[in-house]
Amino acid sequence: MQKIYVRELRTILMMVSLILLSWQIAYATESSQIIKKELPRSGKATAPISVSYSVPANVAIGDNVHITVTVKALSDVDNLSLKLIAGENLQMPSGELLKTYGNQLRNSAFSETVTVIPNTEGILYLNVFATGIFNGKKMTSAGAVPINTGTGTRKMLKKSGQIKTDSRGQKVIVMPAEEVKNQTR
């Protein structure tokens, strides 16, 4: 009876180990996935510059996160430059990055890799500004690279006020109005 018990226990332990190992592999795969995207240009008028990036799909607080940003001129350009600035709760140990590429022909592209360290959970952002002078006109394309940190993506969203439901059942976000005193009417 004792021998059978030990044999069954070994089997159970092996199964549990296999399950744990498969979870580990899955987690490691997911967190090492790289997101590659291009910053949007559809909407209001913007500079003829495309900016794309690659960033890990998910990171943890305190991780050294490597982000590669590529800027491409879609038209001949003078004084092409790229500025990367860490947003709130994001450290950039090397400080903000400013790279200048001078005058470039259409389809010229340049990539920069920076390291950032997230300080809190949520979606943090690396601000991206690509600037150039196109036929004498200076234009900047502004965007941001999202860094998904931890699991609380909605926790970091800021609110402008308290969310309430009014007497008509409509959701409202309540902000404070400042009274203007001593106004002559």
Added chain:
Amino acid sequence: MRVKIGLSIMVILIVLAVIAGCGNGGGSSDATPPPAQPTTVVVSGAISFDSVPADKVSGLVYANTIQKPARGIVIEAINAADFSILATTSTDGSGNYSVTVPVNTNIKIRIKAQMLITGTPSWDFQVVDNTNSQSLYVADSTSFDSGTSNLSKSYNLPSGWGGSSYTSTRVAAPFAILDTVYKARSKITTADNTVHFTQLLINWSINNIGTSGDKTLGQIGTSHYDPSAKQLYILGKADNDTDEYDDHIIAHEWGHYFEANFSRSDSPGGSHGPGDKLDPRIAFGEGFGNAFSGMATDDPNYVDTGGSSQATVNLALDLSNSNGDPSSVGWYSEDSVQYILYALYNNLGFSPLYSVFTNQEKTTNSFTTIYSFIAYLKANNPSAVTTINSLLSAKNISTAFVNIWDSSETETNNGSDPKALPVYALVTAGSSTVQVCGNDQFGIYNKLMNRRFIVFQISSTANYTLSISPVTAGGIPNYVLSQSGQEVIAERNNAVSNIQSASGTFTSGIYYAEIYDHRHVNESSATTGEVCFDVTLN
């Protein structure tokens, strides 16, 4: 003893005097009744918001913040105890309001980021937070006792700027957006006071940032009009890109809402800028948006601010001048279109342009381009033809075209590619093959030459086959065939090199189509170069 008697007489006299006074007021016909206690009082005042000017060199200049009246804004008097609504009104054109409320009641004044009018004309414009279940922004006063006398209560909605960054709630932002909408709406109702605007939600949040993704997280991409949701999305992330004070951006996107609801736009959308050589449909649509921003604000200075402390100018345009590449001037340039439309506004006023947009352009049997718009404008305003032609000439656009397709092929500006003309290739049923060529030399998806236009006429109802065959090896044909803005038949998803055919009974009339190679509109494709197709109609 004498003193005591004297005092007693005095008291008696006093009492008699009092009784006489009471008697006069009580039973006599000369008595005045005491005033009735009021049951309501009037609370009135002015509502203003912090307006931060956008400068074409310095970005947002917080030091020059002024208070502007919040016009046409919904105001509610709320019972502070149970939050029931006691009274509702809207501010007038000077930001003034007045509500009547019960006396001696603890109330709040609620200032809603909403402009609402029922009847004729009518509108309902709301600024909501897309990152918080599209909750409507409101600003509440502290509660106060309404008392028994009329009260003056005025409020300002602050920007939240603390000197070097935002340090408190950005209360003013939704109302700055609505102030621009007020101007845009006024421009429309000045031309047509019977208009009924469809409800518009304007999504703005301090979380709205320049990356695409989940809009409920603020990842809206950029400020834009979403034609499928029929809503506006406006950037608001500080130190990245904010647009609430960039009134021309707000007016431009609201212009797309107007176009979508009262006119028609065949623009394929996508990226665009002042120096681009564009598909003429997006050149017209974006040129209109820019021009309308100047019309709505009566200011040709378009400024888009952003960056750290909002002190960067992302883009500045002078709508009364040329802004783009001098070699990109013509029917494919949004800069050329905005110049022409803004100048037409200054010359003719808004009403003639509004009339074309809401009538002929809405149902035009062609793609919506500068050609369709100008053809109708000239027809409606023959006395303005000379002025119109001078503007077209200034932007290297033919003045001789006589219809919405330029079927006489009068256009000579080919954008430095001879195969860009004619703008519409004329296909004749049963006649010889017509060849159209496209390429991606100016970019992909929505640039000049990505898609080529054809037009044909069916004289009598019969069965026909429209065939599109690759001439260039590996050509991947796709097409969209339309009539008066309605899609007849299309193939948008072909990804192999084959012959595309559209067969069926064609009723008599004029049809038009866009034809393109799949790789010229697919952003993941590598550069392809020129691809030609033979088009026949038999």
